[in-house]
Amino acid sequence: MGQAVLNAEHPVFSSPAGESQLEARSRPVDLVHLARQTGGNRGLEEEVLQIFLKQAHKLAREMEQGCDCDARKLAAHNLKGAARAVGAFNVANCAGDLEDHPSEAAYVSSLVAEVNITCDYISSLLR
Template sequence: MGQAVIKAGHPVFSSPAGESHMEARSRPVDLVHLARQTGGNRNLEEEVLQMFLRQAHKLTREMAQDCDCEARKLAAHNLKGAARAVGAFNVANCADDLENNPSEVSYVSTLTAEVNTTCDYISSLLR
């Protein structure tokens, strides 16, 4: 994972090729947001992302099981908060949909797919 420093007027985490802000926002995790949340501390960023990975996998498993709507709603709410904290806004939006419609099984699959995409991306950053 690149360090959160601003060089020559480029946004934090911009690529050497001059990636635009919109391209950076299309990533599964908004790295600029994450850097702000952690004060640019790379070790803290890695620790927070690792905690998110563990929590996202645990909560996704809980939501996929045949659980009651209240348990699914609580798990979605917890995942939404964790996702917003690290800048995984697509996950947060999907979790919000499920939290508001806990009996809608299709939202579980959509959220699970988004969590998998985001966790794969985070894992690639942590290598």
């Protein structure tokens, strides 16, 4: 019998959804995490992602429009929680940074860019 060769690009074990852990980390939404959160219910996954899309766009617009620091901090906190729930960990991290530095425009820009990337990805999943 030949010996199996372990390769980071083709791991022996993949996630229940059929994607490798390497692929899951490179995506804007961790689909394995989302499946765990929804008990694997695809209809619920779609519903949760649609709600997240609306909320993320709304909160990103609010933060871009120059709301005061307290409002921006609260919006970032809310977005961080929603992003973690669906597995959008890059958005959650950017929102956490903005929550810690609500007066810094660079953090707003980074968060809005990450929200756009993630929302584009989610939209492609829902087509």
